[in-house]
Amino acid sequence: MRGQAQARFESATQAVADPSGDSVASLLRKNQSLILEINSSAGDLPTIGVVLARAVTDTVREVLTSGDADRLDIGVRVAINGTLTDYLPGSIRAYVGAMRAAGPGGVDGTAATDALVEQLTTLRRSVEQLAQASRERDLQSLQVHGRFLEDKFGESELNL
Amino acid sequence: MTIRTDLPYLRARSLRAAQPAPPAPAVSPSPDLADVAGSVAEQPSASLDLSAPVVPSPAQPPSASLDLSAPSAPAAPAVSASLDLGDSAPPTPPAGTPPAGTSLTLFDETPATPPGGTSLSLDAPSQAPAAPSRSPHGHTRTADHGLGLPTINAGERRPMTENEPVVELTRMQSAAGGLDAKVAVSNPSEVILGLVFETGDSRESLVLPGLSQQGPDPRRPIFRATTSGVAVNLRRITDIHRLVLFAVPTRPSKQLPGGTVTVTTYGESRLEIPLVAGPTLGAQALLTGYVVEGRLVLRAEHDPYSGTLQQICAAYGYREISWRDPYTPLV
Numbered sequence: 001m002r003g004q005a006q007a008r009f010e011s012a013t014q015a016v017a018d019p020s021g022d023s024v025a026s027l028l029r030k031n032q033s034l035i036l037e038i039n040s041s042a043g044d045l046p047t048i049g050v051v052l053a054r055a056v057t058d059t060v061r062e063v064l065t066s067g068d069a070d071r072l073d074i075g076v077r078v079a080i081n082g083t084l085t086d087y088l089p090g091s092i093r094a095y096v097g098a099m100r101a102a103g104p105g106g107v108d109g110t111a112a113t114d115a116l117v118e119q120l121t122t123l124r125r126s127v128e129q130l131a132q133a134s135r136e137r138d139l140q141s142l143q144v145h146g147r148f149l150e151d152k153f154g155e156s157e158l159n160l
Numbered sequence: 161m162t163i164r165t166d167l168p169y170l171r172a173r174s175l176r177a178a179q180p181a182p183p184a185p186a187v188s189p190s191p192d193l194a195d196v197a198g199s200v201a202e203q204p205s206a207s208l209d210l211s212a213p214v215v216p217s218p219a220q221p222p223s224a225s226l227d228l229s230a231p232s233a234p235a236a237p238a239v240s241a242s243l244d245l246g247d248s249a250p251p252t253p254p255a256g257t258p259p260a261g262t263s264l265t266l267f268d269e270t271p272a273t274p275p276g277g278t279s280l281s282l283d284a285p286s287q288a289p290a291a292p293s294r295s296p297h298g299h300t301r302t303a304d305h306g307l308g309l310p311t312i313n314a315g316e317r318r319p320m321t322e323n324e325p326v327v328e329l330t331r332m333q334s335a336a337g338g339l340d341a342k343v344a345v346s347n348p349s350e351v352i353l354g355l356v357f358e359t360g361d362s363r364e365s366l367v368l369p370g371l372s373q374q375g376p377d378p379r380r381p382i383f384r385a386t387t388s389g390v391a392v393n394l395r396r397i398t399d400i401h402r403l404v405l406f407a408v409p410t411r412p413s414k415q416l417p418g419g420t421v422t423v424t425t426y427g428e429s430r431l432e433i434p435l436v437a438g439p440t441l442g443a444q445a446l447l448t449g450y451v452v453e454g455r456l457v458l459r460a461e462h463d464p465y466s467g468t469l470q471q472i473c474a475a476y477g478y479r480e481i482s483w484r485d486p487y488t489p490l491v
Contacts, residue, residue, distance in 0.1 A: 032464070036475065039448075043358070043477035047402055047450035048305060051457050055309065058326065065323075117305060 021085075022077040024069050030084040031060050037089060044096045046113045052120035056088055056127055063131040076134045079146040083127060087153035091119045122152065304453060314427030319434075320447075320460035327431060327458050334456040335397045337426025341405055341447075342389035345419030345435065350411055353390045353421070354443075354469075355383050356478050357403040364480040365491055366473070368408070372491040394426070397451060404476045405447040408469065409440055416440050416466075423447065423458070433460045440466035442487050445476060 021030070038045075038053045045053075060080055063069070095116045099109055126149050133141035309328035312318050318327060343351055354368035359376050367375045367385035374381035382399060384391045390405065405423075409416045418437030424430045433446050444466045450457045467475065468486035482490040 039476050040474065041477060042402065042450075043364075043479060047457075048307075048452045050402075051307060051309070051450050051452055054459065055307070055326075062323070121305075 022074075022081040024064055024072065024077070027077065027080055027084065028061070028064050030081070031057055031064065034084050034088060038092065041092060041096055044099055045092065046109075046116070049092070049095065049113070049116050049120060052117065052124060053088060053092060056083070056120065056124045059124065059127050059131055060084065063127075063134065066135070068135075073134060073139075073142055075142050075146045076130060079130055079149050080127070082149060082154060083123065087123055087149065088120075090153065091116060091123070119153075123149075126152070307452065307455075307457065309457060312425075312429045312431070314429055317430045317432065319432045320458075321434075322460075322462045325460045325462060329425065329456045329458065331454050333425050333427060333429065334451070334454060335394055338394050339392040339423060339425060339456075340389060341391070341421060341423045343407070343419065343421055343435070345417045347417065348388070350417045351407050351409050351419075351435070352385075352387060353446075354385055354406055354408060355390050355392070355403055356406065356473050356476070356481070357383055358401040358478065360399045360401050362401070362480075364478050366478075366481060366489045368489075371488070375491070394456075397454065397456065400449075400451050400456075402451065403449045404445055404472070404478070405449075406443050406445045406469070406472055407435060408443050414440050414442055416444060421446055431458060431460075441471070442466070442468040443472045445472050448476065 021027075035054070035057050038050060038057070042050045060083065063072070063076070063080065095112055098112050102109070126145055130142065130145045130149070132138075133145060307328055309326050310324065311330060312327050312333075314333075318324075320327065341353055343353060345351060352369050354366065355375075356364070356366040357375070358364045359382070363376055365372075365375045367373065367383045367390065369385045369387045373385055375383045380396075382393050382396045383403075384393075392400070392403070405421075407416060407421065416435065416438055419435045421433040421435055422430055423433065431447075435446070445461050445463045448459050448461055450459075465475070466472075469489065470481075470483050470486040473479075473481055473489075484490050
């Protein structure tokens, strides 16, 4: 128990010391908590949604545990942080919220499922390209994919 | 009593309706019947009155259709409908007065007509992609998303490591034979396997040796659990939605022995999931399976957390199961 409390204290202090949270260790923790969230909402998601979302977390984990994870470009870490804390949870929560609002047998969820699959497929492809660009140290491609993710899934500047 | 008089009245009424009206007043044994005859004599006129509004009503669906074409060519008789739909045709000359009255009744019906108009313009393209694609043989074919996940060949062995945790079975592998999970440890009595699952009709249940050996329906089981392992009947893959394979240590210390759990398919492909020795809280999730468009996607979870069986089920989104205690489901 004392060890657990100590670990919790350390993680809390680390979160305070690292507010942006895009160090590799904290990204791995966020990945793990995102996996927990995906698994626990698997009852509300379509199976293809779970599979695709877990494919995204697999790719992220692969990037974060690769040999040169310590030398990851800051752009990659920011994009991964956005994916883990905003883009992917946002897609899932929006779907679950829509399904719960519709109620059992309320609406045919085909359109919502299609939208979720499209978002997750795009997210997965972008993260994979980001990982590939990171591996090849392709700076321009890195910037392009990071910006694409931001534009596609981030908060729009036009939102009021 | 009144009912008994009503019945001959109805018979007489049917006869007089079949016959012409004039003989009806001739046969009048009682004043009541005379009144009835009068009412019967009035009925044709009433029916004529009813037919009068009926006559313009068939004429108005064409007017509604004319309204739809009104932007292109405004038609003269469509007055009310043109007022409903657009300002484009106010200069049309007024039509006859009785159609105007019926047009007021139609004015209430006009909310029913615009969906038809929009269906002509907008819904047709939206319905066309909504229809499921049909194969040349006339079977409906579900959407096919290429998942791009690793597959496995017949006869192949695949350790499901943390870096390669996923295997996607083909439709053939997912639908033929069965899936057998067995434990390979030094003392097989120290651990049992169980399955928690959700069927296609959204029912969640659980099979565990000694508790409920077969599920979801003991008469037509899909999942079987014995002390030597669990089996999934893949011939009924369409009834399966998702599943989780878990291990339960049988020792009182809840210590899980180290070893391997093997999952074999009909084509003798073998997936090997490591069983990590260590203390648990009662159960450890090993493998999840999701049926995506007829294909079974299996993933070794390498879950760093163990928990009671109830916690494991809740962590994987199985919340429709009731529990006697945190280790014993109510099945």
